Amino acid sequence: MRETWGMRTAYCVESVRGAERALMARVPEGALMQRAAAGLAVACGQLLGRVYGARVVLLVGSGDNGGDALYAGARLARRGAGVTAVLLDPGRVHGGGLAALRGAGGRVVDAVVGGEGRSGAGAGGGGDADSGGAGSGSGRGAGSGAAGFGSGSVGDVAEGALAVVGRAQLVVDGIVGIGGTGGLRPLAGRLVRAAQESGALIVSVDLPSGVDADTGQVRGDAVRADATVTFGAYKPGLLIDPAREHAGAVRLVDIGLDAELAAYDRDLEALQYVDVDRLLPVPTAESDKYRRGVVGIVAGSARYPGAAVLAVAGALRGGAGAVRYVGPAADAVIARFPEALVFDGPPAKAGRVQAWVAGPGLGDDAARLRDVVDAEVPVLIDADGLRLVDHAAVRARTAPTLLTPHAGEAAALLGVSRAEVEAARLDAVRELAARYGATVLLKGSTTLIAAPGGGAVRVNPTGTSWLATAGSGDVLSGLAGSLLAAGLGARDAGSVAAFLHGLAARLAAEGAPVGAQDVADAVPLAWRDVRG
Ligand SMILES: NC(=O)C1=CN([C@@H]2O[C@H](COP(=O)(O)OP(=O)(O)OC[C@H]3O[C@@H](n4cnc5c(N)ncnc54)[C@H](OP(=O)(O)O)[C@@H]3O)[C@@H](O)[C@H]2O)[C@@H](O)CC1
Numbered sequence: 347m348r349e350t351w352g353m354r355t356a357y358c359v360e361s362v363r364g365a366e367r368a369l370m371a372r373v374p375e376g377a378l379m380q381r382a383a384a385g386l387a388v389a390c391g392q393l394l395g396r397v398y399g400a401r402v403v404l405l406v407g408s409g410d411n412g413g414d415a416l417y418a419g420a421r422l423a424r425r426g427a428g429v430t431a432v433l434l435d436p437g438r439v440h441g442g443g444l445a446a447l448r449g450a451g452g453r454v455v456d457a458v459v460g461g462e463g464r465s466g467a468g469a470g471g472g473g474d475a476d477s478g479g480a481g482s483g484s485g486r487g488a489g490s491g492a493a494g495f496g497s498g499s500v501g502d503v504a505e506g507a508l509a510v511v512g513r514a515q516l517v518v519d520g521i522v523g524i525g526g527t528g529g530l531r532p533l534a535g536r537l538v539r540a541a542q543e544s545g546a547l548i549v550s551v552d553l554p555s556g557v558d559a560d561t562g563q564v565r566g567d568a569v570r571a572d573a574t575v576t577f578g579a580y581k582p583g584l585l586i587d588p589a590r591e592h593a594g595a596v597r598l599v600d601i602g603l604d605a606e607l608a609a610y611d612r613d614l615e616a617l618q619y620v621d622v623d624r625l626l627p628v629p630t631a632e633s634d635k636y637r638r639g640v641v642g643i644v645a646g647s648a649r650y651p652g653a654a655v656l657a658v659a660g661a662l663r664g665g666a667g668a669v670r671y672v673g674p675a676a677d678a679v680i681a682r683f684p685e686a687l688v689f690d691g692p693p694a695k696a697g698r699v700q701a702w703v704a705g706p707g708l709g710d711d712a713a714r715l716r717d718v719v720d721a722e723v724p725v726l727i728d729a730d731g732l733r734l735v736d737h738a739a740v741r742a743r744t745a746p747t748l749l750t751p752h753a754g755e756a757a758a759l760l761g762v763s764r765a766e767v768e769a770a771r772l773d774a775v776r777e778l779a780a781r782y783g784a785t786v787l788l789k790g791s792t793t794l795i796a797a798p799g800g801g802a803v804r805v806n807p808t809g810t811s812w813l814a815t816a817g818s819g820d821v822l823s824g825l826a827g828s829l830l831a832a833g834l835g836a837r838d839a840g841s842v843a844a845f846l847h848g849l850a851a852r853l854a855a856e857g858a859p860v861g862a863q864d865v866a867d868a869v870p871l872a873w874r875d876v877r878g
């Protein structure tokens with residue numbers, strides 16, 4: 347299915363570069379960079395409100411990312427902004443961009459000591475800089491800036507550069523884009539810290555410098571932007587934490603890459619309202635409760651009866667026609683939800699279901715879990731179920747399986763630390779799906795859903811920190827199980843459930859803390875919001 351659903355998609359750097367090469371062959375040289383710079387300048391103007399007289403500083407690295415910043419800076423300078431480019435690597439700056447900025451009256455300073463004099467701009471005066479030619483590095487001691495940047499020595503950051511950054515209203519981060527590896531290097535780090543401390547608005551070009559475009563990992567210092575203007579396509583790092591948090595508000599500028607990108611596999615996709623609307627199961631005139639699906643819930647224990655109640659609460663809002671609870675917390679479930687069917691025996695004897703959910707608050711009831719894993723209907727396994735489950739039995743299943751670990755549970759399944767999972771969520775969810783032959787929903791600040799056969803990983807756009815509340819995962823598993831029973835595939839059931847769950851939490855919270863029960867109660871509100 348192509349982009350027809352308003353689905354937000356992200357492509358890895360290799361695909362973006364491939365599409366870019368194909369497009370470049372068809373358009374005049376430099377056209378793509380001009381499109382990028384034009385979109386960037388518009389976004390900067392909107393953030394500033396008033397461009398004329400605004401103090402704008404460009405942090406310019408050695409590649410085309412810096413080129414984008416310079417051309418956008420030239421556009422802002424022509425609209426009356428006072429624009430100063432701080433060159434991190436004066437010997438390797440984008441020549442055309444630098445010439446354009448100078449031609450528009452922009453100023454230039456070098457980021458390292460010794461560069462200020464050469465650039466002739468200093469930090470103070472309003473005059474144009476003229477250091478004698480774009481990217482020539484003329485008359486400099488063997489490009490000490492480049493050496494300083496590349497080698498990681500920072501002792502000699504120019505005070506003038508720090509001073510202009512300190513006085514900026516808007517800092518444009520053109521340090522590095524999709525050509526980057528690792529965190530910010532020390533010189534860039536110093537300047538970015540100064541920008542961060544100055545209180546200026548920070549706009550990142552294409553990506554916040556220092557984050558990993560393909561994985562969302564942040565391996566050192568990275569820019570924290572108020573906004574990121576990205577070109578041609580979202581990159582996975584813009585949608586996945588921890589990198590996503592660095593990006594601020596993300597704006598996509600169309601540079602005409604879509605037709606070329608169609609030849610590439612998407613790496614990520616984020617369902618939007620319209621996508622979820624089309625996936626929600628709706629009863630038809632012929633639907634009775636059995637046709638709408640029965641979801642079985644194996645959850646709760648003497649110690650954790652509440653998990654059963656919350657999973658059932660989620661399941662009742664997920665579109666299944668009936669919820670069958672199997673376990674020792676039947677009294678608690680019935681007291682809260684008289685409409686639930688209850689049974690305190692083995693799941694295999696509980697009657698027909700179209701999907702099972704097993705695990706929330708289950709304690710050590712491995713026998714019931716085994717029954718569920720052996721069933722030939724879709725099965726969702728969560729919480730204690732993930733701890734108890736026989737891995738080989740999961741891999742041997744032929745009906746769809748949906749595993750819903752949080753980072754800690756994912757770490758245990760993978761045999762790595764929780765911190766490793768949190769730092770590299772995309773790798774972790776893909777690896778789990780491949781290893782267990784199951785669809786995996788990795789919960790967290792950016793919930794990800796990966797299918798076992800590979801393909802685009804789904805990222806949930808509605809997540810909210812209000813969901814970090816005890817029992818909210820139980821509600822999610824009931825909700826997703828209910829959608830499975832209603833006939834959705836595992837990837838769709840997981841992504842629709844995550845979408846509704848996050849939206850429900852936002853609607854329930856409205857800025858105040860909420861409990862898991864409130865989230866479950868707000869699922870119908872979320873459902874109506876999507877439908878409306
Ligand atoms: N694709 C498209 O369609 C379009 C792309 N466009 C733009 O081009 C950008 C890509 O440009 P690019 O290829 O020149 O790479 P870019 O990101 O500027 O990095 C260059 C240099 O940075 C360095 N470096 C590496 N890591 C670093 C670090 N951690 N910290 C500091 N420096 C680091 C490294 O140099 P090194 O010192 O390692 O030799 C590397 O050579 C893209 O993001 C977008 O903005 C648009 O104009 C139009 C359409």
Ligand SMILES: [K+]
Nearest residue numbers: 522551553555
């Ligand atoms: K950048």
